[in-house]
Every structure is written in C-alpha cells, then in structure tokens.
Amino acid sequence: MRADLLGGAAAAAILLIGLVAGASSSVHEPTVPPLALPVDGALGGDTTRAIATIKAFTFPAANMRKERTRAFFFGNRIFNTNWVEAPTSVKTFDGLGPVFNRVSCSGCHTQDGRGRPPENPGDAFDSMLFRLSQPGSAPKGGPLPDPVYGDQLGDRALPRLRPEGRAVITYREIAGEYADETPFALQEPAYAIAQWSHGTPADTLMISPRVAPQVIGMGLIDAIPDETLLALADPEDRDADGISGRVNTVWNEETGKPDIGRYGWKANVATLEQQDAGAAFGDIGLTSRLHRKQNCPPAQEACLAAIEGGDPELSDELLEKLVLYTALLAVPAQRNPDDPEVRKGGELFLSMQCAACHRPTMQTGPDAAFPELANQTFHPFSDFLLHDMGMGLADGRPDFDATGSEWRTPPLWGVGLFETVNGHTRYLHDGRARNLSEAILWHGGEAQAAREAFRAAPKDDREALIAFLNSL
Template sequence: MVKTSYWLVLFSIIVYLSVILFAVQCKPIAQLADYEVGEELSASACTTNDSSLRAFDRPAPNLSERNFDRFQTGNSFFRSAWVTAPATASARDGLGPLFNSISCTGCHIRDGRGAPPQKYGEPLISMLVRLSIEGKTAEGAPLPEPTYGGQLQNRAIQGVKAEGDVRIKYEEIKGLFADGEEFSLKKPIYEFTNLQYGAMHPQTKFSPRTAPFMIGLGLLEAIPEKDILANADIEDKNGDGISGKPNYVWDYVKKEKVLGRFGWKANQPNLKQQVASAFNGDIGLTTSIFTSDHCTDYQTNCKKATSGGNPEISDEILAFTTAYSSSLAVPVRRNAQSKEVLRGKKLFAEAKCASCHTPKFITQATKEYPEYQGIVIRPYTDLLLHDMGEGLADGREDFEASGREWRTPPLWGIGLIPKINGHSNFLHDGRARNLSEAILWHGGEAEFSKNAFLKMSKRDRKALIAFLESL
C-alpha cells in the first residue's frame, strides 16, 4: 500500500512538472501563434535592414554584380534634373515643352509617396491630374481631352505657356465609431485655374493621382501571371462580396493587350512602359515607346519648341532607369513579433482586408533578373481592380477599369512613409491624413472591412493600425 502510494505521488509530481514545462515551452508559441518565421523579411533575400530616411532607395541585397551596376547607373538618371534643349549635356536635355517635374525624384521624393498641397492655393508638386473625355483610343486607352491632352501639365519651358493649375479645398465629413469616438474625413474638391489654352471640354473627366512609392516593383513584375489571375473572381462566384478583376491594357512594344500591373488603375503592363510613360507625361521626354511630346493642336508654341533629339531618351538610358526601378529593396518590418502587431494581423484577416491585400506570393525569374527566382514576398496586394465605392470614385475609365475601380496598392513599407516623406497622406489622391482615415474611405467591395473597423473597440483599432505600421 505504501509502495503504491509512493509511485502515485511520484507520478503526480512528474505530471505536474511536465505540465509546467509544457506551459513554459508553449508560452512563446501561443504568443506568436500567428507569426510566420521570417515574415519580417517582406521580400526575403531582397529585403534591406535599413529603416532610416534612405530605406526606400537601397538596392536589393541579392543583386548580381551586373544588375547592381545597372542599378547604380539608373540611379543617376532617376535623380537627374533634365534641362531645356539644346544643352551641352545632350544626354540630359529635352525637358518639356510641357511638364510636371524636372526629375523622377521631383515626384518620387526619396523614392517614397507623393502628397497633395498642404494649403489651398499651393501648386501640385508630387501629384498630377489625368484628363479624358468619353470614348477610347484605338488601343483602348482613355480618350485625351482635346485641348489639354491626357494630363494637365502645370509647368513649361521658356516661350511656352504652362497649361494651368489645380487648387484643392476640402469638405469635412464627420462620423462616429461604434464606441462613440468621433472621426472626421476630408473630401477633396478640385478647381482648375489659370487655364492658358481656353476652356476644357464640358464633359471632361479628371483623376488626381499622387506619386506612389518605388520599392519592390521588380518583384511585383516577377509574380507569375497565373498567380495573379488565380485571385480574380469577376462574378463573385464564392459570394464573399469581393470580385477582383484584372485590367488588360495596351503593350506599346508588343502591340497587343496584356495584363496590367502598375499604376493606380493597373493601366501599365510592365515597368519599362511605366518608366517611359512617366518620362513622357511628367517630364516631357520622348522615347522609342512614346515618340511625341504632349502638345495638342491648340498649343502651337509647344509644337514649335526645340527637341532634345529623336528620341530624347535613348533606349540605353531607358533601360538603366527601368533597371533602377526594378531593383529597389523592400525595408525590413518592425515589431513583427509583438503581441499587439500580431493581434492586429489577426484583425486584418478577420475584417477580410487580406481578401484584396493578398499577403504572400512567390516570384519567378525574369529575363533580366534570374536572382528573383523563388523569392517569397509579402506585398499585401493582389494587383487586381476592385470597386471601392462612390466615395473614392473618380468617374474616369482606364482601359477595363471603371470609374469606381482601383488597383489594390501594396502595403509593404507603408509604416515608414511618415518618417521618410514627412507626411501620412494615403489613397490615390492623398486625401486620407492617416491610415485610419484611409480605411474609413473604403466602400464598395471593401464595405465589410470598413464596417468591421467601425465596430472595433479602440484597443482593436489601435492594434490593427500597429500591424499596418509594422509593414
């Protein structure tokens, strides 16, 4: 009897100690239940550990020697200030005649996000306005406004009149969270002023756009097309209220419609065309892809201006600048394992935010970047179009994108915008003054997510924002 009691006590002690040991060992696992090993490396081997003011302009650490050299050369052209032709530096002349900026970094400041003016009456700096009228070009693009073209250009070289200016004022919209806390949103109202070539077409459609940040673009281009299309659900067959639609746009080199990936409405198929389009529309430089300046028949002095060559950007310079845009690293996440951030990550999923902001893809090698083979990336985008509701609608179609549809923007690096760019303006036109306001502007397919955020406790809202700020 005594012997049996002894073994029973010993067994109980062993069980007790085992439970304590198991609890000690499992405590970190429980705390990190939603943590994926390595998820702080948003672009795996293409992640930079830099979180400083220069975090967005670092090359991917795994670049080959050849691609690192191309990055460095492209960097010089990306930061160059272009000048009026003719100039002694013939490789860097040809600015305008009409333009929005004299350099790529004039809009993509520190390779980060642009913002609207802070005060009424200030000019647009890292922001522009697209213009069109009803109809489409032969390629399916928006039909440019007859007098001012497809983009209002607020600057010009000497002897040519700039097209005009845009002024922004805001209407305040107040609301309440479910717990009674107040919030307010700013609805932008746009005014066209100083139009130098006469009135616009009475049915002009316009769309303000801030400059997006540049990180990880080459990795987005390396996502297999089939993986993007796998998330499309145009007819919402699964009944989750979220469609996801690819935009098919014109590739001016291939002369055919292909999947769009870049731009606020996914209206560009690849980075080379995106860069060429920016050179042409934003700085007024021609390339072998876009061979004409943005001068309409109403702008005679613009058409007579001296050219910087034909084309003004050589294929070599275009290739180097594209290489720079393709090679920027993604900054490492901060506090990825903290309890609050992981709680926010869970809330992000429960609110169905991840249904559009797809967390993860695996890239494939491209012709120029074999080092991108098999890279696990966490960009939090599906690169598809979604109806975002009437509140964010610009009413302007872009290839197959409707006036209510926008491409899901990547979220990686978003938490560093205030530090690097000195502002916290988000969405396509920068109207949201912080991430909370950006969520509250969501509608359409994202109505459920917005309502889930409205119903959250203040503690939960804080956790969700902490997760976004960690990206």
C-alpha cells in the same frame, strides 16, 4: 466605333484565356499563395533590407548581383537628375518639356517614396498629377484624350510657353463616429482646374488626381505570373464573399497586344519599362523609343515648335538603366514583427477581411527580367487587381477596363515608413487620408464590410491593426 471597341475587348479576353490555357500545359504550376502573414518580416523576399531610415526606399535589392552595381547607381542618377531645356552642353540630360509636371523622377517620388497633395489649398502640386480624358475610348482601349489638353495636365512649362492649367483643391469635412462613439472626421476633396492655356475644355472633361506611389519592389510585381493574377481574379464573385477582383486589360505598346495591367493606381500600365517610359514622357516631357513625338496635343502650336533635346531625349541606354534601377529597389523589412501588438494587428488584418484584397503573400515565377527576382515568395499585401471601392473614392474616369470607381489594391509595403521617408502620413490615390485610420474609413464598395469591421472594433483592436500597418 462601339462595335470596334467591343471587338478589342473580346480579343483581349481571348488572349487572356489563351495565356491560362498555355500555362496549364507548362511545367510551372500557377499557384494562388495562401493567406499567410509573413513569418520573418522579409516583405520583399530575398531583395529585403532591414533599413528604416529616411533612405529606406533607396537601396539596391539585398540579393542584387555585384556586376549590376554600376548600372544601378547610374539608374539612380537618372532618377534623381534635374532635366533641363534643350539645347545645352549637357547633351545627355536635356529635353525637358515643353510642358511637364516636374524636372526629375525624384521630384515626385522623393527618396523613391510617396507623394502628397499640397499642404495648403493654394499651394502648387509638387508630387501628384492629374490625368485627363473625355468620355469614350481611344482606339487601343485606353482613355480618350482631351483634343486640346491630351491625357495629363501639364502644370508646368518651358519659359516661353504657358502651363496648360493650374489645379485647385478644396476640402469639405465629413464627420463620423466609431461604434464606441469616438468621433472622427474625414476630409473630402474637390478638384477644379483654373487658368487653362488654350480655352476651357468641354464640360465632359474627366479628371483623375493621383499621388506618386513609393517605387520599391517594382521588379517583383513585373515577375508575378499572369496566371496567378488571373486565378486570383473573381469577377463574378463565385465565392460570394462580396469581393470580386478583376484584372485590368490594357494595351502593351511593346508587343502591340492587350495585356494585364500591373502598375499605376488603376493598374493602367502593363510593364515596368512602359511605366518608366510613360512617366518620363508624361511627367517630364522626355521622348524615348516608346514615345517618339513630343508631348504636345495638336492644338498647341508653340509647344510643337519647341526644340528637341535629342532623338530620342531619353536614349535606349538611359531607359534601360532606369528600368533596372526601379526593378531592383529593395523592399524594407517589416519592423518588430514579433511585437505582441503587431502580431494581434496581423490577426485582425486577416479576420477583418483586409487580406482578401491586400494579399499578404505572392510568388514570382521562374521567368523574371532579373534572375534575382525569380521564384521569390514575398509580401506586398496586394492582389494587384481592381476593386470597386464605392462612390466616396471614385474619380469617375475610366482607365482601360477600370471603371470610375475601381482602383488597384495598392501594396502596403512601406506604408509605415512614409513619415520617416517623406515626412507625411497621407494615403490613398489622391492623398486625401491624413493617417492610416482615415485611409481605412474611406473604404467602401467591395471593402464596405472590412471598413465596418474596423469601425465597429474596440479601440484596442483598432490600435493593434494600425500598429500592424505601421510595421510594414
């Protein structure tokens, strides 16, 4: 078993080396874009829209071709549809469950935006989910699902079935101090799952809490050449800056080969189509071309006996429209990029080494699923690589090559708009940070020096840095 796994990893490494070798002989030169701040506020390149309202994340890319308008708005409808139990007269949108988290994509990604943990400890989890697994790896290198509960907690279920369990969160306050002696407090979460429907799982169960990220600019991420990500990776920290990004090597269900992970908090999914189909399946319970069997672990007989809402429930056409929609959501423009405080904050962002992971500038290659997304210079503020963020942020649950303390650098576009769009300022993979300062103060591991630079900075500088983040 162990040897098999190593075999898989070695095969993945060879494949990735093959990709780089192939690239060098092609016309297209893989480049690592410079660490430059955006000059014009066009964070999403030509897709950018200067909108900062509650609808800021919901618009089609500014350069989207006219002929895609119908498909985009159909995709929008699918994203916002409340799926219902099968069978119904509305054939297209039935097939919910049997177990699920929410009845629509927008249930978690409200206004295409950011989820959060519940307001009060006893409240339901409305816009986050819990990935589950047992120690070891599944045959294709992914997390080993729990034999009874699978790889995700289904905290809701159709009327005749029981939800798999109910997550409970508790917080402990941790006191800290900036270098100028201004106090701050962080809240450290702890998670437990109660009311298991099919008995308590083994003590070795691993749980990864994750909030729904904003879904803007998704097609740009898909169109970054593999070679760029591989060139940015520095697993051995050859440049000795204490920062060693790694690509996650995941399983591409479509090609049946290892591939570079790009989506999810641990870069645990390779393509946008697999991300969308995986969400439909794991979060809403919809089968599709990529997930043929109902989302029921073998031990759950009542779940397996539930009626299907079509074969598959999410047709190829609907999946295609959903992918087009998520690929072409515009990125909102940076607000007031010329404000002196924002400019100062931008400089501090570079000097404090934030940009070593939150890469300001990226470029897409000539090959994109949609020509609108090809050859774009854009500003995600991410390298989309895995970084060890220390024990404070660790979930202890490996995900393909990502360890329990590694996370993908999240893009920072839109972070200043969560309050307007989603009515909250919660950050990080589980939304534990109550504002941007707390998000930075949680950084550890490879980001420890950057965190210390922020903690040691005078109040004016800290405020300028936050003003800069809020402009994104």
